[in-house]
Amino acid sequence: MKSFHGGVHPNDSKKYTAAKPIEAAPLPKKVIIPLRQHIGAPVSAIVKKGDAVKKGQLIARSDAFVSGNVHASVSGKVTEIADYPHAVFGTCPSVVIESDGLDEWAEGIPMQRQWEKLNSKDLSAIIREAGIVGMGGATFPTHVKLAPPPDKKIDTFILNGSECEPFLTADYRSMLEYTDRVATGVKITMKALGVNTGYVGIEDNKPDAVKALQSAFEGTQVKVVALPTKYPQGAEKMLIVMLTGREVPSGGLPMDVGVVVQNVGTVIAISDAVTKGIPLIERVLTVSGSAVKEPKNLLMRVGSTFADALSYCGGLNGELVKIISGGPMMGFAQSTVDIPVIKGTSGILFLTKKDVNADKESACIHCGRCVEACPMGLNPSMLSILGERQFYEEAKEEYNLLDCMECGSCVYVCPAKRRIVQYIRYAKAQNAIQAQKEQAKVAI
Amino acid sequence: METALMVLAVMVITGLVFGIVLAYANKKFAVEVNPLIHLVEDVLPKGQCGACGFAGCMAYAEAVVLDANVAPNLCVPGKGPVAEAVGKLTGKSAPAIEPRIAHIRCAGSVENAKAKYQYVGVQDCAAANLLQGGQKSCQYGCLGFGTCVNNCPFGALTMQPNGLPYVDPEKCTGCGKCETVCPKNVIKMLPIDAKVSVNCNSKDRGAVAKKNCSAACLGCGLCKKNCSHDAIIIENGLAVVDYKICIAECDNPTCFAKCPTKAIEAVVKDRYPMGSAANVAGNVAM
Numbered sequence: 001m002k003s004f005h006g007g008v009h010p011n012d013s014k015k016y017t018a019a020k021p022i023e024a025a026p027l028p029k030k031v032i033i034p035l036r037q038h039i040g041a042p043v044s045a046i047v048k049k050g051d052a053v054k055k056g057q058l059i060a061r062s063d064a065f066v067s068g069n070v071h072a073s074v075s076g077k078v079t080e081i082a083d084y085p086h087a088v089f090g091t092c093p094s095v096v097i098e099s100d101g102l103d104e105w106a107e108g109i110p111m112q113r114q115w116e117k118l119n120s121k122d123l124s125a126i127i128r129e130a131g132i133v134g135m136g137g138a139t140f141p142t143h144v145k146l147a148p149p150p151d152k153k154i155d156t157f158i159l160n161g162s163e164c165e166p167f168l169t170a171d172y173r174s175m176l177e178y179t180d181r182v183a184t185g186v187k188i189t190m191k192a193l194g195v196n197t198g199y200v201g202i203e204d205n206k207p208d209a210v211k212a213l214q215s216a217f218e219g220t221q222v223k224v225v226a227l228p229t230k231y232p233q234g235a236e237k238m239l240i241v242m243l244t245g246r247e248v249p250s251g252g253l254p255m256d257v258g259v260v261v262q263n264v265g266t267v268i269a270i271s272d273a274v275t276k277g278i279p280l281i282e283r284v285l286t287v288s289g290s291a292v293k294e295p296k297n298l299l300m301r302v303g304s305t306f307a308d309a310l311s312y313c314g315g316l317n318g319e320l321v322k323i324i325s326g327g328p329m330m331g332f333a334q335s336t337v338d339i340p341v342i343k344g345t346s347g348i349l350f351l352t353k354k355d356v357n358a359d360k361e362s363a364c365i366h367c368g369r370c371v372e373a374c375p376m377g378l379n380p381s382m383l384s385i386l387g388e389r390q391f392y393e394e395a396k397e398e399y400n401l402l403d404c405m406e407c408g409s410c411v412y413v414c415p416a417k418r419r420i421v422q423y424i425r426y427a428k429a430q431n432a433i434q435a436q437k438e439q440a441k442v443a444i
Numbered sequence: 445m446e447t448a449l450m451v452l453a454v455m456v457i458t459g460l461v462f463g464i465v466l467a468y469a470n471k472k473f474a475v476e477v478n479p480l481i482h483l484v485e486d487v488l489p490k491g492q493c494g495a496c497g498f499a500g501c502m503a504y505a506e507a508v509v510l511d512a513n514v515a516p517n518l519c520v521p522g523k524g525p526v527a528e529a530v531g532k533l534t535g536k537s538a539p540a541i542e543p544r545i546a547h548i549r550c551a552g553s554v555e556n557a558k559a560k561y562q563y564v565g566v567q568d569c570a571a572a573n574l575l576q577g578g579q580k581s582c583q584y585g586c587l588g589f590g591t592c593v594n595n596c597p598f599g600a601l602t603m604q605p606n607g608l609p610y611v612d613p614e615k616c617t618g619c620g621k622c623e624t625v626c627p628k629n630v631i632k633m634l635p636i637d638a639k640v641s642v643n644c645n646s647k648d649r650g651a652v653a654k655k656n657c658s659a660a661c662l663g664c665g666l667c668k669k670n671c672s673h674d675a676i677i678i679e680n681g682l683a684v685v686d687y688k689i690c691i692a693e694c695d696n697p698t699c700f701a702k703c704p705t706k707a708i709e710a711v712v713k714d715r716y717p718m719g720s721a722a723n724v725a726g727n728v729a730m
Contacts, residue, residue, distance in 0.1 A: 090576045090577045090583075091583075332576075333561070333575070333576075334576075335560040335561035335576060336560070358562075358564045361566075388566070419565050419566045422565050422566045422571055422574075422575075423566060423571070425571075425574055426566065426568070426570060426571040426574060429570075429574055430570070
């Protein structure tokens, strides 16, 4: 199979956890549930301090369409609604619930539901109610993807099982252990979208997952494809090119070429929500890295902290230099372990010095390695230079700044150790500020 | 010899043709420029700082000459003399500019303020600010990568070893460029004869602010109690001085005497030869 342009082959470091079955982490004593766990309109709390809540009870919602409901992940008492650290946004208003240790479900959960009888609209409504968002890390509300505008005809569904980020094995283990739920989730999603063609893309370094899903989808129109192992195979745009041969246009979305992509964790959540009525309150994530004593794949409640994960994994082993929420290529570095796990936390990494490169950056030597590595066909060296010299608009207009998905392949190969992605993010932020200013001017 | 003459002839003819074309174009396509614009531009300091609200000195010169509504006193760096000269050239009159100076509202040097992580990325405040609001525990403090220093059109700012910028009162024109580029909003323009200054920007509650930085304003209100002119209010856990009252009414400020963290300090006038410093008290000694 011919692979996409560019990409890199980092050491996948999956050996720490690949063979370890998913374990349920113990019930946390306290959960901190941030009110922003999705892209889109913020939700507001509908509980207040002192309220008793049950597991699975809705605690925050919004009327806006592009938004994600938030549910209590343990039963207990709301002790505080205040700003807490957040893995992606710095700080965020959060609902703190002290567990009563009983772990009681809210009324009506879990239930039995025959999804085959439901129509596409009902399925979407259930998924929206359950607060499901993209669990690969981008946290885009799933029900929005399932309701494309009428002029976009969707004909293909893709399940993203590539898990190309080093260290992470949560999706891999889920595909092996929760195969039935994955298969049900895929079928439900395809029904909700009204499509008949489905693909499952899995990197060929996970042959047992490929085999498991192949037998699960035997006799259906879902094709399970082993893709060459290369980062960033799991980026939607790469996946779509590889499986369907279609190229998402610049500035466009997968739905522009008739495709919807979902992550493994997301379809499992969809399956649980539709067949059992369980909202998204827990997820599988990988706790790994050279600084963890016993790396594990954990099933954790949303709102448990990184500290909970670390202590269940035996604590630290060696000198901790860096904590990352997500994978090492696209994850977010953290400064504390008192950070809650959110719906988009695919992994927590604790790294020692040997895994962290803190070399000083130097000037670009124009070697062109980043250009070769860029899967989007951009010129990262020019983008970094334009960002550095404050030519933000030129970067956007002439070098397609906004097409960069920040996969980090360029930084990985850069011999000058330039912080290319940071320059790009910076330039994007400055462009956004500029656009805001212009909008304000128009408003006046 | 013949070839040389030939070359000469061709060159002369070509030269003549182009000369005539250019001379004609010069007359035919001449753009009328008000000569006053260039005279006004010559008066302006050419810092291209944008403090006037226009894109550089030339743009302001054009606007002030052509638009009757544009005041002649918008050039902050130029202050009185420039405003007067521009007024004279354009026949406009406007009140004098109140002289100002940049003030760093943070004393969170590397010794005073705690860091929450070690930053190894792009050495620029706005870039660092994207990563969880920067490396300092205090989310309101100066990050110290010198975005203001790099953007000062007059070279009035320098980064000190303690990680805080220093404002040179002789060079600072009060244009406010640094104020607009600082992602933390740490820099504010102060009236040049300010008597006291609050060297903190933290809106955290007292206990949190204290934990993050030993030089933080705790919002305790002692300065407010000690001010005999009611010129200080506590807003979001931060002391805010009303300079109109402070400068006009107070001769002997005592508000800063009891401050437990020295977050409010007297502006020491004779520290600088020009006697005009609204300053950076506390930042200089370290």
